[in-house]
Amino acid sequence: MVCFFLLSVNGIYAQSYKVAFKDDMCHCIEQENLKRRLTENTYKTCFRETLTKYAAQIDAQIVEEDPNQKFYKGQLARKELVLALEYELIYSCNTYFEFLESLRVSKMLIAREHAKETDLEAYNQQVALTPNSISYFMRAQLQFKLGNLQEAAADINRSLDVNPYKANVKSTRNELLLLAWVYEEQNKFTDAIAIYDQLYSGDFDTKIAVLRALAHKKSGGTSASVPNVIKTNESTNDNKNSARGRRSATRTVKTKVTSDQVIEKKKDTSSLKKLFKIDNKKGN
Template structure:
């Protein structure tokens, strides 16, 4: 049993190392593509998606090689999941490893702020002051905080956010105050208080597919001198865990071979139907994420 455990650990370590190796090459290819495109035209979200589509086929075999699964339907599903995870996981990693991508995201943040500044004036602040005086609730304070932030009044904006959190009965729940906390994190970044901003991003992070928060965290950490090793390891062993579960399921299936043939056929049929359904669902989700037409 001990030898089996050692061998299993070794296999998992090899797979993780192989995964890290291909992702390093994948990031380099993505960065080269983005840098080349930036010389032709300003980068955009569509440019990023185009580079991803061009890069992914070069690494498809390496992605699939990490999946230990005999059942072809299940292997396909796990491959789709791995590709979907790669879409969201690679973005914060590129913040650290690709200067072109980092600068593109920073320009985007600045552009949004400048556009917001152009659409407001001091008279809007007067109206917001009246609103707070008439209805001093959490939303009123948060609205004025946004206005102050766009006007560049960072101290006033922070004070209003704290007041909004103070009067909000759900202030203990980060999900209920997500917008307020994200604005506070941006204020901390403006004041170069990056560690405070990072702490907030960790607080409001909603899971592996919350790529927006993961990117904001990476940007703040990068400006604070951080490296790619600072990315939280929320799902580093995900593939290894999935492969382990698949092997356990396979052993359980083999141990039940002495059951009646009719029961096996019924279960196999149900499993195939479920796999086909999952395949359609995962493929649809992947297309939706990339906005690929059927």
């Protein structure tokens, strides 16, 4: 009973520290917003500042005698925190949510500003000459920029239909991302969220987790209703294996990773390792 009590207290303590960390992160972002225009680096800046207040609490929860293993697990705990808060803050921090949403809208409006109706005829000819997935997708992109949402959705679906690799969500990631965006513009948030759930590829796929959280919040969703597949997993080997099992269960076919996606993931992984100074050899 004593052990159970201590474990319960430790769990409550850990949860309260994460809630406080999240609140301080939001406060930092709000203060930055008052001082200057927010940028995509604001999140990282606030995380570093907030981390200095909670570093001792993070390390205190790691029970490990080996100093190298303790350091390694501490870095993993920090990595998990920075990944999780990137989308969890969307639900609890309106300033952060509004910034990300305005940033996305701004990029869309800039793209539409440069789109030309006169270019549509060239894309129509391209589709007529070579009605393959690439031609349909290129026209779909222009249709979206022009604000022709129904036409864009029709072209994306046609692109997926004629794509010989349509069963591979990695091969059709860009098409599905655009289709989800079209659905969001049409206020079909349930359809958009379903696509994000289909695309989510694991703990490092924060781009999809963030997009899902934005769509979910706009539809009235809360962090309590986020499915476990989107939440960051624990970093023990057992949990990593179970996470792989959950991801495999959500796919009906095996997928082949393209070289561009491998390069992109390597860049993401190396940047995180550089940020937290994680050495793979220490984790083996």
